Amino acid sequence: MHPDDEKILRMSKEIIVKFIEMGRVSPSNFDDNFRSVFWTLKDTLVSAQIPRLDIDKPAGDPSDV
Structure with missing residues (x-):
């Protein structure tokens, strides 16, 4: 699992927890x-x-110009 996916999972969990608390x-x-x-x-x-x-x-690549 990519480290960014783990962060996204944590953020998703926090959002869903808030939705559960709100009854949604x-x-x-x-x-x-x-x-x-x-x-x-x-x-x-x-x-x-x-x-x-x-x-x-x-x-210094000439294509930088």
């Missing part, structure tokens, strides 16, 4: 709600990452 999530709909929260967080975090532009490009 019950044992009958836990699975659907947890998956929805997890994938929403993961999609948001992945799409927010900035790709590294300097990968495999040596410093």
Whole structure:
């Protein structure tokens, strides 16, 4: 498991716990709600990452201009 996935799982758990406390999530709909929260967080975090532009490009490469 990727370390980021573990963080996303923890964040998802905290959100679901709050929803349970508010009465919005019950044992009958836990699975659907947890998956929805997890994938929403993961999609948001992945799409927010900035790709590294300097990968495999040596410093001073003429294509930097």
